[in-house]
Ligand SMILES: Nc1ncnc2c1ncn2[C@@H]1O[C@H](COP(=O)(O)OP(=O)(O)OP(=O)(O)O)[C@@H](O)[C@H]1O
C-alpha cells in the first residue's frame with residue numbers, strides 16, 4: 574500500500590489542505606418522527622440529545638459539520654446505529670436532511686431543483702452498497718451498463734464504457750455471468766464497476782467490503798487504493814473496522830449517537846482521542862503503523878545520529894533499523910535539515926506499549 578500521509582500531497586504536488594472543498598455539511602440534522610422539522614427550526618438548529626428524545630424523535634444525524642476535500646478519502650466510522658448511513662445518504666439527498674446545509678462545490682444541495690439533483694446524482698455521484706445491490710436478471714455487462722442506459726446513452730456507447738470499467742476492476746471474461754454465478758468479491762467488483770461507469774466525481778461507499786471474508790476484503794482494499802491512484806475521486810467511505818479505516822483514510826470522522834465526535838487523521842485519532850469512545854476504536858491498532866517520526870520526535874540533544882527519516886515516516890518503517898543502530902535517527906525535512914530526533918528507546922517504548930509522555934522521556 575502507498576502510505577498516503579507520507580505523500581502529504583497529490584501527484585501535482587498540491588498540499589492536501591489546499592484542495593478545494595468538494596462537499597460540506599453545515600449543521601446537518603436528520604430527525605425521524607412527527608413534526609421533526611418544526612422541532613429543530615423552532616430551536617434554531619440546536620437541541621440536546623435529551624430534548625430530541627423527550628420530543629419522541631430519533632436523532633439519526635445531529636448537528637454534523639464537516640468538509641470533505643477534493644481527492645480525499647474521508648472515512649466515517651461508528652458503532653451500528655450511530656448514523657453513518659443516514660449521514661452519507663443526506664450528502665446525496667437520498668435521505669432529505671431535516672435541517673442544515675449540504676454544499677456540493679459550495680452550492681446548497683437542499684435548494685436545487687429535483688431535476689438538477691437527479692442530474693447531479695446520475696452524472697457526478699457514485700454509490701456502492703454493502704449488499705452489492707446488483708440486478709439478478711442482468712449479466713455483468715448489463716449490470717454495469719445499467720446506469721448509462723438511465724443516462725440515455727445508446728447501447729454501443731454504454732457497452733464500450735462498461736467494458737472499460739470491467740477491465741479496470743479485473744472482471745474481463747465474466748461479462749456474460751449473472752450475479753448468482755459470482756463470488757462475493759466478484760459481485761462487489763461489479764458493484765464498484767457499475768458505480769464507476771458514469772465517471773462520478775464523488776464516490777460514496779457504504780461498508781462495501783464488510784460482507785467479504787478478511788482475505789478478499791484486504792484484496793478489495795488494495796484494489797480500491799489502486800483505482801484511487803488512477804482516478805483521484807473524492808471518496809466517502811463507511812466502515813466499522815478501524816484497520817480498514819487506517820489503511821484507506823486521509824481523515825476519519827467518528828460518529829456516536831448521530832453526532833460526529835472527532836475528525837482527524839488516523840494518527841491524530843490514535844495519539845489524541847477526544848473521548849473514551851474514540852480511544853476504544855483505536856485501542857487494538859498497531860500504533861507503530863499509524864504514528865509517524867514527527868509524532869515521536871524530541872529536540873536534538875547533540876548526540877550522534879545513526880540515520881535519517883522523513884517526518885511522516887511511520888515508526889514501523891524504521892523500527893528495526895533504529896533499534897539495530899542503537900542511536901537516534903535525525904528527523905529531516907524536505908531540504909535535509911534536521912528538525913528533531915527519534916531515539917531507539919522511544920521506539921522500543923512505543924512497540925512495548927509503554928507511555929512515557931507524562932514522564933518527560
Ligand atoms: N427510516 C427511519 N425511521 C426511523 N429511524 C430510522 C430510520 N432510518 C434510520 N433510523 C435510525 O437512525 C439511526 C441511525 O441509523 P443508520 O442506519 O444511519 O446507522 P448506521 O450507523 O449506518 O448503522 P449500521 O452500522 O448498522 O449500518 C438508527 O437509530 C436507526 O434506527
Ligand SMILES: [Mg+2]
Nearest residue numbers: 657658659779
Ligand atoms: Mg449503515
